[in-house]
């Protein structure tokens with residue numbers, strides 16, 4: 001009887017430890033602007049702030065560069081995921097590209113730059129690749145965030161949906177749905193990959209918000225939460 005009680009006590013203790021552990025793994029707490037998520041070790045995300053260096057991406061008449069906004073948001077996502085235990089890497093931490101001097105030709109330069117980022121994700125053993133961009137159109141009519149995935153990747157689609165689901169919660173955001181996209185980077189990564197276009201620089205209203213840190217934080221939090229949810233949900 002005594003022995004039985006002891007065993008049962010141990011079992012209870014083990015169960016308790018296990019349930020606390022699983023709570024740590026499953027619980028996603030968002031305190032203020034910081035994401036507090038706990039995970040078992042081993043999840044790695046490669047964040048790719050689109051463009052950089054010679055390639056500014058979209059530019060406004062006022063001289064706002066897409067490449068700068070992409071980097072600012074990526075750094076915020078990294079910061080927010082920091083305490084979660086998810087390993088976060090950036091393809092660039094500053095305003096650079098990966099094209100060696102002397103390489104000519106628009107397409108080849110772009111491809112060399114993207115190939116380096118794709119390789120970085122592979123070398124880091126990343127589970128996910130998330131490329132961040134800002135959109136632009138000639139008309140200036142469109143606005144809002146959009147997330148793209150590779151049409152043949154179910155996992156990519158799930159990641160895209162989890163991110164987009166958070167983005168559309170941002171006040172004032174229109175409710176776009178995820179779309180399959182034919183982009184070099186998501187066609188060539190070896191892990192599930194998405195492109196998040198956080199908004200439109202061509203929209204005057206959105207252009208102002210995109211440059212502001214409070215709005216970038218809202219976008220970053222949504223992206224971070226989408227990524228965290230990907231690893232929490234089965």
Ligand SMILES: [Zn+2]
Pocket residue numbers: 050051057058066132133134
């Ligand atoms: Zn872009």
